[in-house]
Amino acid sequence: xxxxFTDEQIMIxxxxxxxxxxxxxxxxxxxxxxxPAGYDKDLWRKISADxxxxxxxxPEVLGGLGLGYVELAATLEQTGRFLLCSPLMATxxxxxxxxxxxxxxxxxxxxxxRILEGQVATLAHAGIQTHGSQINVQANITDQGVxxxxxxxxVLNGQSADFFIVAAEETFASGEQGISLxxxxxxxxxxxxxxxxxxxxxxRLAELQCDNLVLSPEQRLGAVAQCQAQLLNxxxxxxxxxxxxxxxxxxxxxxxxxxxxxxxxxxxxRTIASYQAIKHKCADMMLKAESARSGLxxxxxxxxxxxxxxxxxxxxxxxxSISKAYSSEAFFFNAGCGxxxxxxxxxxxxxxxxxxxKRAKALESFLxxxxxxxxxxxxxxxxSEVSL
Amino acid sequence: xxxxxxxxxxxxxxxxxxxxRDNLCGEFESIRFRGxxxxxxxxxxxxxxxxRKLGEAGWTCIGWPHDWGGRAASxxxxxxxxxxxxxxxxxxxxxxxxxxxxxxxxxxxxxEAQKAKYLPSIRSGDAIWCQGYSEPSAGSDLANVKTKxxxxxxxxxxxxxxxxxxxxLAHESQYCFVVARTDPQAKGHKGLGFFMxxxxxxxxxxxxxxxxxxxxxxxxxxxxxxxxxxEDIVGKPGEGWQVAxxxxxFERGVSTLGQQMLFQNEFNDIVQLAKxxxxxxxxxxxxxIAEAHIGLRIMRYNTLRVLSGSDEGELQAEGMIxxxxxxxxxxxxxxxxxxxxxxxxxILDAEPYELNRLQSMFLFTRADTIYGGTNQIQRNLIAxxxxxxxxxxxGNN
Numbered sequence: 001x002x003x004x005f006t007d008e009q010i011m012i013x014x015x016x017x018x019x020x021x022x023x024x025x026x027x028x029x030x031x032x033x034x035x036p037a038g039y040d041k042d043l044w045r046k047i048s049a050d051x052x053x054x055x056x057x058x059p060e061v062l063g064g065l066g067l068g069y070v071e072l073a074a075t076l077e078q079t080g081r082f083l084l085c086s087p088l089m090a091t092x093x094x095x096x097x098x099x100x101x102x103x104x105x106x107x108x109x110x111x112x113x114r115i116l117e118g119q120v121a122t123l124a125h126a127g128i129q130t131h132g133s134q135i136n137v138q139a140n141i142t143d144q145g146v147x148x149x150x151x152x153x154x155v156l157n158g159q160s161a162d163f164f165i166v167a168a169e170e171t172f173a174s175g176e177q178g179i180s181l182x183x184x185x186x187x188x189x190x191x192x193x194x195x196x197x198x199x200x201x202x203x204r205l206a207e208l209q210c211d212n213l214v215l216s217p218e219q220r221l222g223a224v225a226q227c228q229a230q231l232l233n234x235x236x237x238x239x240x241x242x243x244x245x246x247x248x249x250x251x252x253x254x255x256x257x258x259x260x261x262x263x264x265x266x267x268x269x270r271t272i273a274s275y276q277a278i279k280h281k282c283a284d285m286m287l288k289a290e291s292a293r294s295g296l297x298x299x300x301x302x303x304x305x306x307x308x309x310x311x312x313x314x315x316x317x318x319x320x321s322i323s324k325a326y327s328s329e330a331f332f333f334n335a336g337c338g339x340x341x342x343x344x345x346x347x348x349x350x351x352x353x354x355x356x357x358k359r360a361k362a363l364e365s366f367l368x369x370x371x372x373x374x375x376x377x378x379x380x381x382x383x384s385e386v387s388l
Numbered sequence: 389x390x391x392x393x394x395x396x397x398x399x400x401x402x403x404x405x406x407x408x409r410d411n412l413c414g415e416f417e418s419i420r421f422r423g424x425x426x427x428x429x430x431x432x433x434x435x436x437x438x439x440r441k442l443g444e445a446g447w448t449c450i451g452w453p454h455d456w457g458g459r460a461a462s463x464x465x466x467x468x469x470x471x472x473x474x475x476x477x478x479x480x481x482x483x484x485x486x487x488x489x490x491x492x493x494x495x496x497x498x499x500e501a502q503k504a505k506y507l508p509s510i511r512s513g514d515a516i517w518c519q520g521y522s523e524p525s526a527g528s529d530l531a532n533v534k535t536k537x538x539x540x541x542x543x544x545x546x547x548x549x550x551x552x553x554x555x556x557l558a559h560e561s562q563y564c565f566v567v568a569r570t571d572p573q574a575k576g577h578k579g580l581g582f583f584m585x586x587x588x589x590x591x592x593x594x595x596x597x598x599x600x601x602x603x604x605x606x607x608x609x610x611x612x613x614x615x616x617x618x619e620d621i622v623g624k625p626g627e628g629w630q631v632a633x634x635x636x637x638f639e640r641g642v643s644t645l646g647q648q649m650l651f652q653n654e655f656n657d658i659v660q661l662a663k664x665x666x667x668x669x670x671x672x673x674x675x676x677i678a679e680a681h682i683g684l685r686i687m688r689y690n691t692l693r694v695l696s697g698s699d700e701g702e703l704q705a706e707g708m709i710x711x712x713x714x715x716x717x718x719x720x721x722x723x724x725x726x727x728x729x730x731x732x733x734x735i736l737d738a739e740p741y742e743l744n745r746l747q748s749m750f751l752f753t754r755a756d757t758i759y760g761g762t763n764q765i766q767r768n769l770i771a772x773x774x775x776x777x778x779x780x781x782x783g784n785n
Contacts, residue, residue, distance in 0.1 A: 001397070001464050002390045003692035009389060070389045259775055274778040276764075279771030286770055287713055290706040294689035295682075301391040322682045374678035375671075381659055381681060382668040 003297065005074065012071050016078035019051060024082040026352050029202060032085040037160040038204030039085040047086060048118035054092040055116055057100075057307075062112050069238070069303035073245040073296055080246025081253040083355055085202050087120040087157040093242030094156065095121035098165045098235045100307070102181050102221040102228055111163070111183060120160050123239065124152040124184075124208050125167035125232065137210055139168035139180055146220070148182065148213035154366070158206025159195050162186055165221065166208065167232055179229040181221040188213050200362035202355060234306070234313050237320035240367045241299045244320075247327035247363050248296045251289040254334040254356045255282065258341040261351075265343070281337050288330035292323075299323035318380060325373035328364040335360035391692075393464055401468045407445065408476040416441070416479075423480025424650060426752030427745075428605035432560050435482040436516065443513030449487050456495065456503065457511040463695050467645045474649025482557065486510035486517035490565055490584075492638040497622055497631055505619075506563070506584065520552040520566035520585070520609060521632065528765045530567075531577040531629065535611065537568035539618075539625075546583060546616040548591070551608065554759065558594045558607040561587050566611070567632050570625035580628030582635075584620040591615060601751050602741040644691050644710065651684055651718060654749060658725050661746075667728045676724050683717045705774035712766040715756040722753035 005013065023043055024032075032040045048054055056072045058064020072093060079088060092115075099111050115121055125135065137150035148168055155164070163185045170178030184191065192209040222228065259282055262273045272278050302319035305311040335357040339346035342353050364370070393401070412420060416438055419431045442448045451466045452458025461469065481487070491510050494503050509515035526532040535550025548568050558564065564585045571579030585592075591614030596604035623631045662668040662677060694707040725746040726733040737744050743751070757763045771777040 001393045001467070001692065001696070003689065003696040005389055255775075259777070263777070271778060274780055276768065276780060279775075279777050280764070280767040282775055282777065283709075283712070283767035283770035286705070286774060287709040290709055291686045291690055291713065294693050294706075295686045297389060297693070298391065298685070298689040301389055305391075322685050325678075326682055326686055371675060374675050374682070377678040377681055378668075378674035381677060382663060382674060 003301075005070075009071060009074055012067075013074040013078065015051075016053075016075045017081075020078045020082045020084050024079075024084040029083045029085060029352075029355065033201040035085075037087075038157070038202075039087065039160075041160075044086055044088075044120075045118060047088060053088055054096070054118075057092060057096050058112050058116065059100075062109060063116050064112070068300075069241065069307065070297070070300045072242065073300040076242055076245035077249040077252075077293075077296070080249030080359075083202050083250070083352075083359060087122070087160060089242055089246065090122035090157040090161070091115055091120055094123040094235075094239045095165055097238040097307075098123055098181065098221070101235055101238075102231050104222055104224075107183070107218075107221065114162065119162040120157060121163050121165065122155055122157050122161045123167075123235070124155045124158070124164045125236070135167050135169045135179065137166060137168040137208075138171045139178075139182070140171045146182075146215040146217065148184070148210045148215060150210055152208040152210075153196070153205075155206045155208055156366075157204055158193055158208060159204055164208065166210070179227055179232055181228050181232065182215055183219045183221065184210075184213065184215070188215075190214070198362065200355075200358040202359060203362055230313060234316055236367060237313075237316050238303055238306075240320045240324040240373075241296070241303050243363055243367055244292070244296045244299060244323040244327040247331040247360070248289065248292045250356055250359055250363070251285075251292055251327065251331040251334040254331070254338040254353065254360070255285045255289055257352060257356075258282070258285070258338040262341055278341065281341060285334045285337050288333050292327040292330035295323040295326045314380070318377065321368075321373035321376045324368060325370040325377070328370045328373075331356075331360040332364050393468065397462075397464045397468055400465050401472055404447070404469055404472045405476065407447070408472065408478060411441065411445070412438075412476055412478060419479040420477035421479070421653065421745075423482065425480070425755075426601065426605075426748050428480060428482075428556055429603050431479065432482065435479050436513075436560075438479060439481070439483045439513035439516075441513070443511060448483065448513050449491060449511045452491060452495065452507075452511065456491075456507045467692075467695065470646030471649050474646045474653065477653070482560065483510065483513055483516055485519055485557075485561075486515060486563075489519065489635050489638055490517050490563075493565075493622065493631065493635040497634060499619075501619060502584070502622065509562075515563060516557060516561045518555050518558045518561035518564045518587070518609075520555060520564045522554045523551060524553055528762055530632075531580075533567050533569060533580065535566065535568040536572065537570045537581050537583060537616070537625075539570075543615075544618055546581075546618065546621065547613045548583060548585060548611045548616055549613055551610050553606075553608050554597075555594075555607045555609045556605055558587070558609050559596070563587060564609065565622075565635070566616075567628050570628070574626075577629035579626055580632070581625045582622045582628040582631040583616045584622065585611075585614060585616050589614060599752070600754070601743060601748050603748075644714070645688070645695075647714070648684065648688055648691065651687075651714075651721070654721060654725070654746070655680060655684060657746065658721070658728050661725075662728045665728070665730065665732075667730065673724075673728060676720075676727070680717070680721055680724055683720075687714060687717060705770075708766075708770050708774050711761055712763055712770065715753075715763060715766075718756050719753045722750035726750050 053075055055064040056067045060066035099108055137148060137152050140147040166182045166184050168180055190211040190213045194207045196205045196207055198205050262278055263271055265272050299319040302316055306316040338353045339357055342351055345351050346353050419434045422430045423435050450459040450461040450469055454460050494506060523533055537546045537548050540547050564587050566583045566585050567580055569579055570581040591612045593610040595608045597606045598604050667673050736742050772779055
């Protein structure tokens with residue numbers, strides 16, 4: 001047991017902190033979020049070519065850095081902290097785990113290579129499955145080929161993705177039966193990508209409309225006909241842990257910029273940071289940020305164990321739900337308190353706390369909000385014969 | 389970053405689990421899951437005997453150095469010990485103040501003579517200690533102690549006079565460590581001394597405080613020229629505050645993992661109850677049960693982070709949230725237990741006022757957010773020490 005970063009992990013985190021704090025300033029974020037893609041493409045080229053962060057969780061034999069989820073979480077904590085606008089999470093934390101878990105060896109070599117070259121990839125499915133299947137894309141599989149029809153919403157960075165991993169349900173299947181995953185290139189005929197206007201402008205979501213997309217059987221992840229519902233759940237769990245990492249960074253920064261502000265703000269002849277009503281709010285925020293961080297590091301360790309085959313999907317699901325439920329509420333709490341601590345300027349667009357507040361709301365509802373994840377844990381605790 | 393314990397730590401886990409299975413039975417069966425905060429008054433004689441049993445087998449003070457009879461156990465081993473102890477239903481350790489507070493303080497700051505005099509009886513499980521810090525006018529404001537220590541030149545002893553309060557197990561203890569004012573002119577944290585006092589003497593009177601549970605584990609302790617040998621002051625007169633604060637520093641240690649295992653036992657009881665009485669079908673209760681589960685798991689990882697040491701060896705801010713975190717969590721668990729019990733939560737086990745374990749836990753958790761530094765004091769400490777926010781102006785006293 002050594003529940004702290006190794007020297008190498010500290011170096012990775014510090015490098016990320018130094019880089020992101022320099023390139024993702026308030027002005028840079030405000031400019032990037034107005035770009036058509038929702039991010040600065042030159043900066044993404046720098047991230048993918050120089051920093052090579054999308055390679056963190058890709059095995060060395062396939063050309064990646066062969067590092068784990070802990071390193072990815074340490075990096076995403078920093079990107080979340082500085083509201084970096086980039087397709088890093090969609091590519092490295094959504095698409096890469098999907099490919100590693102579900103794709104065949106040939107497919108892994110092919111598609112991970114594209115990611116290593118800097119292509120953007122994402123997952124076209126953004127719901128945890130507490131309320132049964134939420135898949136609105138049907139795969140009609142016949143001897144002649146495969147046809148994909150339907151709509152997938154809330155696709156992170158869908159606007160700019162070079163390829164998608166689309167979750168589909170076989171026609172006439174129900175519940176978690178017949179779920180399959182498909183590689184779909186952005187220029188596939190019949191695919192319409194519609195940008196959805198979002199409350200949080202630092203993070204773009206798209207809607208994919210599939211009108212009779214014609215795919216070959218080789219585009220099916222794993223390339224064999226088996227239900228991938230359980231795999232999809234694990235992919236979403238790994239993605240949820242990545243979202244938690246950005247939430248932890250955001251929760252920390254919401255606290256830090258608020259404390260910096262209130263130390264300067266003077267009322268009644270003293271800095272408002274000296275009033276207990278203010279201090280106690282900050283103490284609660286720190287408790288939330290640190291606890292969310294502990295939950296994240298635990299979940300990231302479990303993610304690494306899962307990817308190494310050292311724990312089962314239930315254990316991963318538990319860890320992901322613990323982390324996502326806690327960090328969702330922690331970030332929202334801290335960003336909300338942050339606005340209150342800023343007073344009047346907290347609701348202006350000039351101060352950054354409003355950007356964190358919107359990001360907090362966006363990440364909270366993405367991939368299952370706190371109550372959905374708690375209900376998932378309640379099922380494990382209360383509805384199964386085997387207790388945790 | 390590694391979550392799992394090593395193979396040798398896991399072997400140690402098996403060793404302690406086996407020993408507990410073979411020894412925490414028979415005459416000790418009745419004290420399983422008993423004692424501890426809220427239940428400290430129960431089975432005192434049996435728990436003293438159990439303490440000696442642990443001592444004989446070398447299971448007390450395992451983190452102490454070999455020189456003083458410890459095992460010099462690593463942090464990991466201490467964590468494992470505390471987890472297995474609580475998992476097996478090991479009773480609340482009646483010797484814990486000596487083992488976790490007084491002993492480490494003496495090892496760090498005591499003279500060789502003091503160590504030789506006091507450590508062996510703590511290690512063997514024979515000597516029970518209690519803590520003499522709080523006073524009626526010195527609660528959160530601990531530095532405001534009024535208890536006086538006057539040096540009797542003729543007899544060459546210290547004479548202690550004053551009143552302490554909230555002293556757990558005072559009537560069961562052989563010794564008490566007492567913070568008292570050695571310099572009557574000094575104020576605040578200056579001019580204090582740290583004394584080790586024999587409780588079995590004429591100048592000591594103990595009066596139990598009946599709590600809202602109807603039971604008494606706290607006491608008022610009155611000193612009327614109680615005598616303390618000149619050899620029994622730790623540090624010099626005037627250094628009492630430094631020693632007293634150092635002692636509190638030992639409090640946030642590995643025993644917290646054992647405490648969490650007790651919480652886990654309580655949580656498991658609530659889950660079982662919810663499954664048996666249908667509360668598990670209430671969507672709101674399901675949410676709260678899951679929330680309690682999340683909170684307890686995160687408490688564990690908060691602790692493992694602190695025990696693993698910080699990444700760069702700086703002051704560990706995350707350690708400062710611990711008290712606020714667990715006390716708030718536990719208080720919520722108490723309320724959850726009552727809500728899961730439903731209307732039965734109102735019905736006691738027996739006359740005149742026999743509470744069941746969850747009812748007792750519910751009532752006593754209201755103390756959790758008060759003793760050992762109230763939640764409000766904890767928030768001040770976090771804001772001032774971890775976040776660097778300025779102190780509020782002090783009043784005059």
